[in-house]
Structures are given as C-alpha cells and as structure tokens.
Amino acid sequence: MICNKNAVDYSLYLVTDSSMLPPNTSLYSQIEAGLKNGVTVVQVREKDSDTGAFIDEAVRIKELCTKYQVPLMINDRVDVAMAIDADGVHVGQDDMPIPMVRKLLGPDKIIGWSVGKVEEVETLAYWGPEMVDYIGVGTVFPTETKKNTKIPMGPRGVARILTALEDNKAEWCRTVAIGGLHPTNIERVLYQSFSQNGKRSLDGIAVVSDIMAAPDAGAATKRLQGLLKQNAYHFIPPCSVEKSDLSLHSKIKTVISNVNDKAPLIHHITNKVHQNFGANVTLSLGSSPIMSEIESEAQDLAELPHAALLLNTGSVAPVQMVKTAIAAYNKVKKPIVFDPVGYSATETRLLLNNTLLSHGQFTCIKGNIGEILSLANMSKNKMKGVDSGDHIVDKKYLALATKTVAYNFRTVAVCTGEDDFIADGTFGGEYKLGHGLNKHSLDDVPCLRVENGPIPIMGQITASGCSLGTTIACFLGGYDSRISVFETVTAAVMLYKSAGFKAASLCQGTASFQVHLVDTLYNLFQENSPETWTAKVSVV
Numbered sequence: 001m002i003c004n005k006n007a008v009d010y011s012l013y014l015v016t017d018s019s020m021l022p023p024n025t026s027l028y029s030q031i032e033a034g035l036k037n038g039v040t041v042v043q044v045r046e047k048d049s050d051t052g053a054f055i056d057e058a059v060r061i062k063e064l065c066t067k068y069q070v071p072l073m074i075n076d077r078v079d080v081a082m083a084i085d086a087d088g089v090h091v092g093q094d095d096m097p098i099p100m101v102r103k104l105l106g107p108d109k110i111i112g113w114s115v116g117k118v119e120e121v122e123t124l125a126y127w128g129p130e131m132v133d134y135i136g137v138g139t140v141f142p143t144e145t146k147k148n149t150k151i152p153m154g155p156r157g158v159a160r161i162l163t164a165l166e167d168n169k170a171e172w173c174r175t176v177a178i179g180g181l182h183p184t185n186i187e188r189v190l191y192q193s194f195s196q197n198g199k200r201s202l203d204g205i206a207v208v209s210d211i212m213a214a215p216d217a218g219a220a221t222k223r224l225q226g227l228l229k230q231n232a233y234h235f236i237p238p239c240s241v242e243k244s245d246l247s248l249h250s251k252i253k254t255v256i257s258n259v260n261d262k263a264p265l266i267h268h269i270t271n272k273v274h275q276n277f278g279a280n281v282t283l284s285l286g287s288s289p290i291m292s293e294i295e296s297e298a299q300d301l302a303e304l305p306h307a308a309l310l311l312n313t314g315s316v317a318p319v320q321m322v323k324t325a326i327a328a329y330n331k332v333k334k335p336i337v338f339d340p341v342g343y344s345a346t347e348t349r350l351l352l353n354n355t356l357l358s359h360g361q362f363t364c365i366k367g368n369i370g371e372i373l374s375l376a377n378m379s380k381n382k383m384k385g386v387d388s389g390d391h392i393v394d395k396k397y398l399a400l401a402t403k404t405v406a407y408n409f410r411t412v413a414v415c416t417g418e419d420d421f422i423a424d425g426t427f428g429g430e431y432k433l434g435h436g437l438n439k440h441s442l443d444d445v446p447c448l449r450v451e452n453g454p455i456p457i458m459g460q461i462t463a464s465g466c467s468l469g470t471t472i473a474c475f476l477g478g479y480d481s482r483i484s485v486f487e488t489v490t491a492a493v494m495l496y497k498s499a500g501f502k503a504a505s506l507c508q509g510t511a512s513f514q515v516h517l518v519d520t521l522y523n524l525f526q527e528n529s530p531e532t533w534t535a536k537v538s539v540v
C-alpha cells in the first residue's frame with residue numbers, strides 16, 4: 001500500500017485507455033507525464049487487453065505509481081489487482097458485488113464504485129464505511145470514451161448524489177466526478193456540484209481522454225491541476241468592491257450611465273412573439289439588439305464589446321445552436337440571462353430547459369412564479385402553458401423558492417409576480433474540493449423583494465416578462481465590476497417595475513400600454529433619477 005487509504009488525495013484521478021494515444025507517445029509516457037505534473041490516483045482500465053497483457057501493463061504502471069507515490073487502482077479485475085498487489089479496485093454496478101470484492105481484497109485495500117443514482121448511495125450507506133471508500137459519480141456529460149453510459153446527469157445530478165451522501169450520513173465516502181470533463185467545463189462542474197446544505201463538494205475529478213489523448217499530457221495535466229487549485233470560478237469578472245458605502249440609488253445611477261456609455265449588444269435567442277418588442281425595449285435602453293440564431297456566428301457575437309445573451313427558451317432555435325451560444329458566452333465570460341419559458345409545462349420543455357441548464361453557467365435566471373417554483377422543485381401545481389400556474393402563493397414561500405433556485409444554480413435568480421424577488425446564490429464564485437461551499441447554506445443567500453403594488457395590465461400584453469429579461473441583459477451588458485451582478489439585476493428589475501407602473505397610469509388600454517411602457521423605459525433611463533422611481537426594495 002502506497003499510503004493510508006483514508007488519506008488518499010482524489011483530486012486528479014487518471015483512468016487509462018491505450019486506444020486513444022496520440023502519435024509518438026505510449027501508455028507509459030502518457031501516464032508518467034501525468035504523474036510528473038499532478039495526477040494523484042491512476043486506474044488501469046484497458047478494456048481490450050487479455051489477462052496476461054493486462055498484468056504486464058499493470059506491473060509496469062505500478063512501478064511508475066510507486067516512483068511518484070500515487071495509488072494504483074485496477075478497473076473491474078479483482079484477480080489482477082490481487083495478483084499484482086495493487087492499492088485497490090474500481091467496479092461498476094454490473095461488476096462483481098461490492099461485499100464480494102471486499103471479502104477478496106480485505107479491509108486495507110481501496111474500493112471504488114460507480115454511482116449514478118440516489119438508491120445506490122442508500123445501499124452504500126447501508127453497508128457502512130467498511131465497504132466502499134470512494135464513488136465515481138457519473139456520467140456527468142456525454143463522452144466518446146465510453147459509449148454504453150447511462151443518461152448524462154449534469155452537475156445537478158452530481159449535486160443530488162452529494163446530497164444523498166449527506167442525507168445518508170456516508171461522510172467517509174469520497175467522490176470523484178467522471179464523464180466528459182475537460183477544462184471548458186471543469187470549473188463550472190466544481191462550482192455547481194455541492195450538497196443541498198453546502199457542506200459537501202466533490203473530492204476530485206476523473207478523466208480519461210483529457211490526459212490520455214493529449215499530444216502533451218504533461219501540459220494537459222498542469223492545466224487541470226491549475227483549475228482544481230483555483231478555488232473560484234469567475235464566469236463574469238468578479239465584483240471588485242467587497243463592501244461599499246454607496247447607496248443603492250447611486251449604484252443604479254452608475255449602472256445606467258455605464259449602459260449608456262457602453263451601448264451593449266444584446267444577443268437575443270427568443271420566441272417570435274417577443275422578438276420585435278424585445279428589440280424596441282433594447283433600443284429604449286441605449287443598447288443594440290441582435291436576434292441571431294446562427295450557430296456559426298455565436299462566438300463572434302460573444303466576443304464583441306459589451307455583448308450579453310438573452311436566452312429565452314420559448315424560441316425554436318436548434319438545441320445545438322443554443323448550446324454553442326451558451327458555451328461561447330461562458331468561454332469569454334460574458335453575461336447570459338436565462339428565461340426558462342414554461343419550464344415544466346410539457347415534457348419537451350422540461351427536457352430542453354434541463355439540458356440547457358446542465359450545459360452552462362448562467363449569470364441570471366429569471367422566471368415567473370410557476371417557473372421558479374418548478375425550478376426549485378417546490379411547485380404544487382403542474383404549469384399551465386407558459387402562464388405562471390401558481391397564482392396565490394405565500395410571499396415567504398416565493399422568497400424561499402427564489403433563494404433555492406439561486407443557490408442550486410449558483411446564480412442570481414429573479415421571480416416575477418405582483419412583488420418580484422431577487423436572490424444571489426453566487427457566493428463570489430467560490431468552490432473548494434471536498435469542503436462544500438465553505439459552509440455556505442441556503443440561509444446565507446441574500447434575497448430582496450421589489451414592490452410597486454399590482455400592475456395587472458402587465459399580464460395582458462405579450463412578452464412583458466420576456467422584456468424584463470431583455471432589460472436585465474442590457475444592464476448586465478454594461479456590467480462594471482465595481483457593482484455586483486446582484487445589484488445590477490436589482491437595478492433592472494426596479495426600473496422595469498417602475499416603468500410598468502407609470503405606463504399603466506398613462507395608457508388607455510392594453511395596446512397603448514405597450515407603447516407607454518417603451519416610452520417610459522426610455523424616459524426613466526434617460527433621466528437616470530432612481531430616487532423618483534416608484535418601485536421600492538426591501539430585504540427579505
């Protein structure tokens with residue numbers, strides 16, 4: 001045994017595969033490059049090798065692991081692990097049953113188990129600490145490396161497993177996520193994967209192709225190690241001011257003059273009903289709209305100065321196009337406002353919204369009451385079309401649902417209704433291997449309530465909720481790291497609500513309300529006097 005099995009560092013777990021080696025490398029050169037640069041566990045997983053060849057390979061890899069003092073695991077083959085005295089075995093759900101593996105290996109060897117379901121966590125908790133030492137949680141994302149995987153679970157699926165470990169008091173069990181993990185998504189996975197009470201996060205990540213197929217495996221490993229050590233994910237530039245004495249009104253003034261100066265480009269992927277109105281709202285706020293569903297230009301648009309994406313899932317854009325756009329904005333750390341229209345109204349929408357939610361990090365998630373309750377898994381009703389569904393809901397319950405969405409998706413969440421709720425679950429982008437969110441829990445999520453009295457006519461025109469998304473996107477497009485995302489979003493919500501209230505008093509009916517709404521947004525934006533706005537904000 002290389003070390004005490006309870007002190008294994010699981011942070012960067014390499015699983016081998018000799019079928020994907022680049023030219024001029026060997027299985028051993030790739031593993032050694034990984035070991036030299038920070039791999040902390042190696043698993044020999046050679047699916048096509050005969051027993052003799054597998055043993056020969058495993059013996060050579062054991063020499064390397066011993067040299068770098070890193071534990072060696074064997075995939076599936078308990079006999080091979082015993083024959084070469086490896087440090088342990090990793091088995092899947094369809095392999096040898098865990099109690100048998102433990103009986104054969106004895107108490108001191110490491111046993112890893114592949115887990116994708118909460119019931120499997122319940123089983124390992126029932127067995128107790130003597131059986132499973134760590135679990136490989138996955139498959140997180142689709143991967144070419146393993147074809148017969150279960151449905152990808154995304155970071156929310158990993159979070160469910162971590163919560164189940166916490167709920168079942170399986171504190172001894174370490175965790176690594178596996179499946180489709182690459183530098184493009186690892187920070188986001190680490191940031192979003194934590195248990196419901198914030199006490200647990202992943203102990204590490206397991207990769208195959210990112211190292212084994214890399215032309216420079218050493219550089220690939222260093223890159224992964226860099227991300228693991230970073231401890232924070234800045235999906236847009238972090239707020240540079242920790243505490244400010246400025247009043248909310250003076251911050252709002254700064255936000256508006258930034259938007260005015262920067263004239264952000266608001267890339268809309270939105271439904272047809274909203275497109276024209278959204279474009280006019282964008283223009284009224286000193287910004288430029290572009291309604292583009294062209295996949296090949298998403299990255300170019302994201303890279304334009306002060307670009308922000310409004311993603312409204314009522315659109316009919318092809319899913320692949322939307323995924324590309326999300327990745328493009330995440331790559332250059334530009335804001336994305338996500339509006340999951342009719343989140344769970346149909347199975348199709350639920351699948352689409354969940355697919356997109358697992359595909360990116362959103363700066364703000366905005367929804368009506370029905371959408372936010374469904375996203376928080378707190379809805380008592382099925383959604384009725386894209387309508388909010390849950391009309392009469394206790395305000396405390398709504399605040400809790402908004403905080404839950406903010407917390408679960410590590411975002412700023414907005415719930416619209418007679419009063420709007422805004423919650424900030426970003427915790428400054430922090431993540432830490434194995435330590436949860438530095439003990440941040442749902443109770444630590446700040447939440448604000450924006451009141452302005454009822455504006456029923458808002459619900460009688462099309463796309464009024466969608467255009468709040470547009471307003472938030474315009475404000476985030478002008479983002480200035482001296483003012484937090486939470487405050488920037490709050491400014492947008494207050495402006496929109498105040499404009500709605502004033503427009504309702506000026507209009508003669510629903511058609512002129514829409515016209516007055518755009519006029520009022522324009523005027524309030526130009527005046528930039530938030531102290532005169534009617535919307536009031538309070539802490540919940």
Ligand SMILES: Cc1ncc(COP(=O)(O)OP(=O)(O)O)c(N)n1
Pocket residue numbers: 013015043045075076090091092093095112113114135136137138146176178206
């Ligand atoms: C660390 C880690 N996690 C999961 C797996 C997958 O194991 P399994 O389900 O047995 O599938 P195969 O690897 O046998 O294809 C793993 N190998 N390592």
Ligand SMILES: Cc1ncsc1CCOP(=O)(O)O
Pocket residue numbers: 015138139142143144145146149178179180181206207208209210
């Ligand atoms: C072995 C395994 N188990 C679940 S996914 C997977 C393969 C992961 O490979 P990659 O890191 O190349 O996506």
